[in-house]
Every structure is written in C-alpha cells, then in structure tokens.
Amino acid sequence: MHLCVIGLDCVPPELAFEQMAMPNLRALMQRGSYGRLESVVPPVTVPAWACLATGRDPGALGIYGFRNRTDYSYEGLTLATSHSVREPAIWDRLGAAGVRVIVVGVPPGYPPRPVHGVQVSCFLTPSASSPYAYPAALRGELEARFGEYLFDVSDFRTTDKPGLLRRIYAVTEQKFAIVRYLMTNHPWEFLMFVDMGPDRLHHGFWRYHDPAHIKHPAPNPFPQVFPEYYAFLDRQIGSVLDLLADDVAVLVVSDHGARRMDGAICVNEWLRREGFLVLREEPREVRPLEPSMVDWTRTAAWGEGGYYSRITLNVRGREPQGILDPAGVERVRGELIQGLEALGDETGRPIGTRVYRPEELYSDARGVPPDLLAIFGDLYWRSAGSVGGGAVWARENDTGPDDANHAPFGIFVAAGLALPPGEVPGLRLLDIAPLIARHFGLDVEA
Incomplete structure (x- = not known):
C-alpha cells in the first residue's frame, strides 16, 4: 500500500x-x-x-x-x-x-x-x-x-x-x-x-x-x-x-x-490614530514597530503585519507594563472589533474586514495566542505593521513588492x-x- x-x-x-x-x-x-x-x-x-x-x-x-x-x-x-x-x-x-x-x-x-x-x-x-x-x-x-x-x-x-x-x-x-x-x-x-x-x-x-x-x-x-x-x-x-x-x-x-492584493491596512497606524498605541516619539520614516519605540505606560494594544494581523492587548499582570484591567479586556476587544470591521478603504468604501477572538475559532488556544485575529478586506488587503507617516492605507506591502495575498x-x-x-x-x-x-x-x- x-x-x-x-x-x-x-x-x-x-x-x-x-x-x-x-x-x-x-x-x-x-x-x-x-x-x-x-x-x-x-x-x-x-x-x-x-x-x-x-x-x-x-x-x-x-x-x-x-x-x-x-x-x-x-x-x-x-x-x-x-x-x-x-x-x-x-x-x-x-x-x-x-x-x-x-x-x-x-x-x-x-x-x-x-x-x-x-x-x-x-x-x-x-x-x-x-x-x-x-x-x-x-x-x-x-x-x-x-x-x-x-x-x-x-x-x-x-x-x-x-x-x-x-x-x-x-x-x-x-x-x-x-x-x-x-x-x-x-x-x-x-x-x-x-x-x-x-x-x-x-x-x-x-x-x-x-x-x-x-x-x-x-x-x-x-x-x-x-x-x-x-x-x-x-x-x-x-x-x-x-x-x-x-x-x-x-x-x-x-x-x-x-x-490579488488591493492594498494594506497599516494596523499600528490605525491603533495610533484611535489612541490604543502610543509611541515615545514620531518616527522620522516608515519603519517596523519595535518594542523600544512604544510608550507601554500609555499603550493598550499593538498589532503585527502579515497576510493577516494579530493584535495583542497590554494587560496588567500579564504583560510587563500592562495597563488594561483584566476585567476590561472584553470591552476593549469589542471596541477594536467594531472599529476595525467598520474601517473601509481610503474612500470609505466597505471592504469586509472580519476580526475574531481566538476562542471563536479554536476550541483550545494553546501557547500564547493573540487577543484578536484580523482578516482585512476578505484577504484582498493585508496587514502592514510598520509605523511612520500616519497613513492607515498603503498600496504596497511594507516588506517589499507583493502582488497577492x-x-x-x-x-x-x-x-x-x-x-x-x-x-x-x-x-x-x-x-x-x-x-x-x-x-x-x-x-x-x-
């Protein structure tokens, strides 16, 4: 056989x-x-x-x-x-x-x-x-x-x-x-x-x-x-x-x-715009987000770039400088889900983003799971994790030319x-x- x-x-x-x-x-x-x-x-x-x-x-x-x-x-x-x-x-x-x-x-x-x-x-x-x-x-x-x-x-x-x-x-x-x-x-x-x-x-x-x-x-x-x-x-x-x-x-x-890839959502720029992520100083150019750049005493959430985005909350008693009360985690997750799913393209046109809690996807989430998983624009859009410039939308991948998701x-x-x-x-x-x-x-x- x-x-x-x-x-x-x-x-x-x-x-x-x-x-x-x-x-x-x-x-x-x-x-x-x-x-x-x-x-x-x-x-x-x-x-x-x-x-x-x-x-x-x-x-x-x-x-x-x-x-x-x-x-x-x-x-x-x-x-x-x-x-x-x-x-x-x-x-x-x-x-x-x-x-x-x-x-x-x-x-x-x-x-x-x-x-x-x-x-x-x-x-x-x-x-x-x-x-x-x-x-x-x-x-x-x-x-x-x-x-x-x-x-x-x-x-x-x-x-x-x-x-x-x-x-x-x-x-x-x-x-x-x-x-x-x-x-x-x-x-x-x-x-x-x-x-x-x-x-x-x-x-x-x-x-x-x-x-x-x-x-x-x-x-x-x-x-x-x-x-x-x-x-x-x-x-x-x-x-x-x-x-x-x-x-x-x-x-x-x-x-x-x-x-095809239509563009990228700059997830950390959106988190900055909405007040969830605070940097120590404004980057002089577009660059990857590094932990040393973040003011953790004022940051509630940060995200990763990639074909989709993983968003992590800065929870008191869990992260080293966590600020979110564990009792308020679900409220913040709800705010992030609502805001990201409502985010359209540059013109405001809906793109169909879905944001999931890991427990909605998996019966058991082992290791250290993200607090949220964001699928931007039904995967016609990817996530860009870089910061700098303030733009929430990009038409190119931040890690090099990429035509597809x-x-x-x-x-x-x-x-x-x-x-x-x-x-x-x-x-x-x-x-x-x-x-x-x-x-x-x-x-x-x-």
Missing part, C-alpha cells in the same frame, strides 16, 4: 481547475476525486501545512503564523520550526506503524526530525550549509547529484522580475528532481513533498495575470507568465506520476489559495483514496491527515 502526496503551496482552485491548462492534473481529476479544500484561519503556509499533517487546528498546535509569542514579554517572538509542532505528523504515526516515509519540504520542516525513512527540510532552512537532511548523510548524497539545495526562492519580493522568474523555475525544477531521485533510490510507502514555487509566482507576478489588479500594467511585459509556469508545473507533476505503479494512491493538495480555499485531487468519484464538496484541510490514516488502516482519532 503506497501513497504519494504532492503539495503545491498557494494554488487556488480558480487557477488549477479553471484557468490554467494542466493535462496531467485533469487526467487525475477524471479518474478520481477533486474539489476545493477549505484552509484554516489563518490561511498561511505556517501553520497550514502543519495543520494538514497533524489534523489539528492552529489553536491546538499553538502556532498562529510564521512568528509566535513564546511568552508575555514584548520581545518574545520566535520563528516557527519543526520543534514548534508538538503533535505527531501523519508521517510520524505511519513510521511508528512501520511504514517507510519520504518527506521533502513540508513546512515547518527545519530542522529535520528523525523519521522512519528520509526527510529534507523546507523553505525555512536558514541556509544551504544548514543540516537540512535526515539522516545527515543524505545531504552529501543529494549535493553530489544536485549541487546546492535550493530550499526557497531567494528575494521573491523584488523588482527584478526576470531574475525572480528564473529562480522560481529553478527551485521547482530541483524540488521535483530531488523527489524523483528519492522515490526511485530509497524505499517508501508514503511520500509527501511541498513545492513553494506557485506561492512565489503569485506574490511576484499576480499583477501581470489579473486585469483587475490595481497595478496591472499596460503594456504587459509578462502576459504568459502564469500559463507558462503552470504548464511547466503540470509537466513536473506528470514526471512524478509516471514513476508510480498503477496501484499507488495519489493526492495533490494545496494549503490555501491566492488572490492568500485565500481561504486550496485544492485537492485524489485517486485511490476513500473518497467518492468526481467533485467532492466540503473537504477541509483538517480532513487530510485522517484520510491518509484511514488509507493505511490507522486509528483516525489517534
């Missing part, structure tokens, strides 16, 4: 199922099952792939984004690693049952952890000189054949679009080449890998694909960038499928979708799994690990 899981970061159903020519994916759809796959909140690479692998939501994992608070200090933000995931991944459970596994590039996969098989870490690998493979000897084996490991597309928020495109193709090509090598030279019953190429393409080139994008250029220097890359990606998928025996089950899956639905295409044929509605990211467990005869609820 074998299963091959092909992970494509950030691929939306609109592209994979409707707009792009992908004959290998279509053939798989015709002989199996497919549909939209509802992601988690937040629909972000970290924690989404970890949620898929464990069957647990972000609250249960205590992972709410790439960076998470480790304590209630003002400085305690750390990057998620493989050690942040304290629930067993599906390949851990399979390995414990004697199933040999190959795992490549599944975030957060650095550092690689011992598995019953081989593992190669993900795009969060610090550098190509880092110990990115398990067992350790695998690194030399791979470098002898493929050279330096291209763990991610470097500098994907850049104005050098031709260079970026070359790097995206190179990363995708090497990822699939490594997978083909491993699956033909190492024993396995379960294979899973994730390619970050689609995500980097969307962030770098969405304006050239979407005429509705606010920055869609005329003339368009890259009119075929999406069709050409997706055709290339489909050929790479086909190169893996060609190596599989007829009785091997296949699952193609993405962790979330993508859509994420979307709530990814894709799944499956053949040989316990799903009805044709389009299957209602499948969630959190259903994937139980589906895989069922395929191998494991206890789904474990």
Whole structure:
C-alpha cells in the first residue's frame, strides 16, 4: 500500500481547475476525486501545512503564523520550526506503524526530525550549509547529484522580475528532481513533498495575470507568465506520476489559495490614530514597530503585519507594563472589533474586514495566542505593521513588492483514496491527515 502526496503551496482552485491548462492534473481529476479544500484561519503556509499533517487546528498546535509569542514579554517572538509542532505528523504515526516515509519540504520542516525513512527540510532552512537532511548523510548524497539545495526562492519580493522568474523555475525544477531521485533510490510507502514555487509566482507576478489588479500594467511585459509556469508545473507533476505503479494512491493538495492584493491596512497606524498605541516619539520614516519605540505606560494594544494581523492587548499582570484591567479586556476587544470591521478603504468604501477572538475559532488556544485575529478586506488587503507617516492605507506591502495575498480555499485531487468519484464538496484541510490514516488502516482519532 503506497501513497504519494504532492503539495503545491498557494494554488487556488480558480487557477488549477479553471484557468490554467494542466493535462496531467485533469487526467487525475477524471479518474478520481477533486474539489476545493477549505484552509484554516489563518490561511498561511505556517501553520497550514502543519495543520494538514497533524489534523489539528492552529489553536491546538499553538502556532498562529510564521512568528509566535513564546511568552508575555514584548520581545518574545520566535520563528516557527519543526520543534514548534508538538503533535505527531501523519508521517510520524505511519513510521511508528512501520511504514517507510519520504518527506521533502513540508513546512515547518527545519530542522529535520528523525523519521522512519528520509526527510529534507523546507523553505525555512536558514541556509544551504544548514543540516537540512535526515539522516545527515543524505545531504552529501543529494549535493553530489544536485549541487546546492535550493530550499526557497531567494528575494521573491523584488523588482527584478526576470531574475525572480528564473529562480522560481529553478527551485521547482530541483524540488521535483530531488523527489524523483528519492522515490526511485530509497524505499517508501508514503511520500509527501511541498513545492513553494506557485506561492512565489503569485506574490511576484499576480499583477501581470489579473486585469483587475490595481497595478496591472499596460503594456504587459509578462502576459504568459502564469500559463507558462503552470504548464511547466503540470509537466513536473506528470514526471512524478509516471514513476508510480498503477496501484499507488495519489493526492495533490494545496494549503490555501491566492488572490490579488488591493492594498494594506497599516494596523499600528490605525491603533495610533484611535489612541490604543502610543509611541515615545514620531518616527522620522516608515519603519517596523519595535518594542523600544512604544510608550507601554500609555499603550493598550499593538498589532503585527502579515497576510493577516494579530493584535495583542497590554494587560496588567500579564504583560510587563500592562495597563488594561483584566476585567476590561472584553470591552476593549469589542471596541477594536467594531472599529476595525467598520474601517473601509481610503474612500470609505466597505471592504469586509472580519476580526475574531481566538476562542471563536479554536476550541483550545494553546501557547500564547493573540487577543484578536484580523482578516482585512476578505484577504484582498493585508496587514502592514510598520509605523511612520500616519497613513492607515498603503498600496504596497511594507516588506517589499507583493502582488497577492492568500485565500481561504486550496485544492485537492485524489485517486485511490476513500473518497467518492468526481467533485467532492466540503473537504477541509483538517480532513487530510485522517484520510491518509484511514488509507493505511490507522486509528483516525489517534
């Protein structure tokens, strides 16, 4: 019994199922099952792939984004690693049952952890000189054949679009080449890998694909960038499928979708305007918010930038210089929700922002959760955490050029799994690990 899981970061159903020519994916759809796959909140690479692998939501994992608070200090933000995931991944459970596994590039996969098989870490690998493979000897084996490991597309928020495109193709090509090598030279019953190429393409080139994008250029220097890359990606998928025996089950899956980015809400500038955040002095230029810049004795809340915003309250007895009475936390959360959800674009037009309390999303919010999670403009808007200049709205990402944000639905295409044929509605990211467990005869609820 074998299963091959092909992970494509950030691929939306609109592209994979409707707009792009992908004959290998279509053939798989015709002989199996497919549909939209509802992601988690937040629909972000970290924690989404970890949620898929464990069957647990972000609250249960205590992972709410790439960076998470480790304590209630003002400085305690750390990057998620493989050690942040304290629930067993599906390949851990399979390995414990004697199933040999190959795992490549599944975030957060650095550092690689011992598995019953081989593992190669993900795009969060610090550098190509880092110990990115398990067992350790695998690194030399791979470098002898493929050279330096291209763990991610470097500098994907850049104005050098031709260079970026070359790097995206190179990363995708090497990822699939490594997978083909491993699956033909190492024993396995379960294979899973994730390619970050689609995500980097969307962030770098969405304006050239979407005429509705606010920055869609005329003339368009890259009119075929999406069709050409997706055709290339489909050929790479086909190169893996060609190596599989007829009785091997296949699952193609993405962790979330993508859509154009209309702009950014400068969450900390809004908090300043509304009196929730006070700085020691006015910044001379737009810059990231740092704890030393904040007058904590007069600050009630601050926010993080990113694909969505995490807002934290400065609570007395919890934060070092907290000022909010714990009894008043719910009142302040209500004021923030009301104000942010009413915030429109620069013209006052409603954009449909939703702000959630973590307990509304998760039955258990472990670790140090944010006090609020804000999804700006149905994800057509992102969060900018920088301060300076006073503007609440921006038309560019504050960490570099970015054309796209994420979307709530990814894709799944499956053949040989316990799903009805044709389009299957209602499948969630959190259903994937139980589906895989069922395929191998494991206890789904474990």
